[in-house]
Amino acid sequence: MGTDKKGSHIKGTKKQLPGGWVTGAFRFAIFPTDEQKQRLEMAFGCERKIYNEYVAGLYEHLEAVSFSGGFLTYKVPNYTTITERFDYLDRSNDSFVYNDAKIRFQAAIKKYNETYGKRPLQYKKSVRQKMKDGYAPSLQDVKGLPKFHSKKQGRFSYTTNQTNGNIRIESRDGVTFLRIPKFPEGIPVRLHRELPADGLIKKATIKREGDRYIVAISVDYPFEKLQLVEKVATSKITALDYSQSDLYMDSEGQKAEYPRFHRLIEKRQRRQNKSLARKKERAPKDKDGNPIDSKNYQKALKNYQKTMAKAVNQRNDFLHKKSNQITNDYDAIVVEDLDLTNLAQCLRLGKKLHDNGFGLFRNMLKYKAERKGKHYIVADRFFPSSKLCSACGTKKENLRLSERTYACAHCQAMIDRDHNAALNLKNYGIRTLSDLGFLAAPVSS
Numbered sequence: 001m002g003t004d005k006k007g008s009h010i011k012g013t014k015k016q017l018p019g020g021w022v023t024g025a026f027r028f029a030i031f032p033t034d035e036q037k038q039r040l041e042m043a044f045g046c047e048r049k050i051y052n053e054y055v056a057g058l059y060e061h062l063e064a065v066s067f068s069g070g071f072l073t074y075k076v077p078n079y080t081t082i083t084e085r086f087d088y089l090d091r092s093n094d095s096f097v098y099n100d101a102k103i104r105f106q107a108a109i110k111k112y113n114e115t116y117g118k119r120p121l122q123y124k125k126s127v128r129q130k131m132k133d134g135y136a137p138s139l140q141d142v143k144g145l146p147k148f149h150s151k152k153q154g155r156f157s158y159t160t161n162q163t164n165g166n167i168r169i170e171s172r173d174g175v176t177f178l179r180i181p182k183f184p185e186g187i188p189v190r191l192h193r194e195l196p197a198d199g200l201i202k203k204a205t206i207k208r209e210g211d212r213y214i215v216a217i218s219v220d221y222p223f224e225k226l227q228l229v230e231k232v233a234t235s236k237i238t239a240l241d242y243s244q245s246d247l248y249m250d251s252e253g254q255k256a257e258y259p260r261f262h263r264l265i266e267k268r269q270r271r272q273n274k275s276l277a278r279k280k281e282r283a284p285k286d287k288d289g290n291p292i293d294s295k296n297y298q299k300a301l302k303n304y305q306k307t308m309a310k311a312v313n314q315r316n317d318f319l320h321k322k323s324n325q326i327t328n329d330y331d332a333i334v335v336e337d338l339d340l341t342n343l344a345q346c347l348r349l350g351k352k353l354h355d356n357g358f359g360l361f362r363n364m365l366k367y368k369a370e371r372k373g374k375h376y377i378v379a380d381r382f383f384p385s386s387k388l389c390s391a392c393g394t395k396k397e398n399l400r401l402s403e404r405t406y407a408c409a410h411c412q413a414m415i416d417r418d419h420n421a422a423l424n425l426k427n428y429g430i431r432t433l434s435d436l437g438f439l440a441a442p443v444s445s
């Protein structure tokens with residue numbers, strides 16, 4: 001897709017990489033000078049301003065058409081219609097700062113339509129509670145609609161795209177610099193790992209996490225995939241059953257051992273969030289109710305952001321390590337086809353589910369397995385992994401969520417519910433590999 005008969009790229013469609021090429025993300029610490037920090041902060045602020053103007057425009061439109069659920073049909077205006085209205089949004093910024101807000105906003109609309117387009121308007125539980133007491137909800141309360149980015153939760157970042165070599169890494173007098181538009185002098189960067197030698201830089205996201213500045217660089221580069229393992233021994237197959245508390249249980253009966261630091265950080269987050277709210281309350285405010293000139297508040301805010309960033313980094317580190325280990329140790333990995341949005345809603349587990357990042361983890365497993373020539377098998381959505389007995393294959397129609405042990409009435413097997421599900425997934429993987437001729441010793445069927 002996206003190419004014409006001659007194989008050249010059609011504008012406006014998603015570009016496909018040439019065969020054997022992959023896209024990789026590289027993250028580095030950058031060390032802007034105080035003056036550069038000011039300019040970066042201004043760019044972050046402009047991005048947020050434009051994004052919020054888009055949201056305001058959307059809400060205005062939705063009010064006008066008395067939006068009551070279903071697909072959003074909204075023609076996103078060009079960013080210049082917004083930059084024209086505000087003097088300070090001038091050309092001192094990289095124009096991608098503005099374009100980026102538009103791209104993010106479009107993505108937010110798309111996400112809404114994909115998730116909520118076919119459903120009536122939905123409100124958060126807390127809002128529904130207030131509505132019972134006569135509260136009239138606003139568009140801000142609608143689940144999934146693009147929201148205003150606040151300074152607190154807002155993103156301190158923008159993405160700039162490559163055009164004619166305007167993003168690059170260069171060295172001068174033993175110092176390595178990141179060159180991006182509007183920063184021709186370069187921002188000092190620490191490259192703790194090399195960028196691929198034949199790689200093409202596609203875009204760069206500059207952001208602040210707490211008080212650290214980071215650049216994430218997206219690079220396309222040629223990558224040798226390892227040859228697919230052709231004969232897989234059953235002992236080299238593992239299956240992972242999603243678990244809310246432990247990330248997963250594997251077919252050996254092992255949990256992921258999701259580290260405890262995460263809970264500690266959660267605790268710290270809650271405490272800092274409270275302290276933040278208190279300081280916000282005490283701080284002098286402008287007419288919109290935003291705190292002004294409060295050193296204490298600013299300090300608490302930075303601390304909070306720092307903790308958040310740390311939590312995300314540690315979680316991702318853990319997921320990377322685990323997925324590396326699994327794709328090294330095994331030749332085939334079997335997972336279930338989870339509809340994560342649906343599951344979150346059914347079980348009202350939304351927050352935790354996203355916290356422990358199983359979706360992200362599956363993505364890591366998938367691309368790491370592909371690169372290492374390992375099989376990544378997704379059981380189809382209708383495979384009843386929890387309901388089958390892994391010992392005799394009998395299906396238990398009425399298995400309650402509260403039954404933590406699977407007890408088979410047919411063969412009397414007693415086994416941990418998640419372990420049973422993981423074993424069923426492994427069997428599914430064995431059959432799939434056998435059908436395709438990839439099993440070392442095919443099962444007779």
Ligand SMILES: [Zn+2]
Nearest residue numbers: 389392408411
């Ligand atoms: Zn049984």
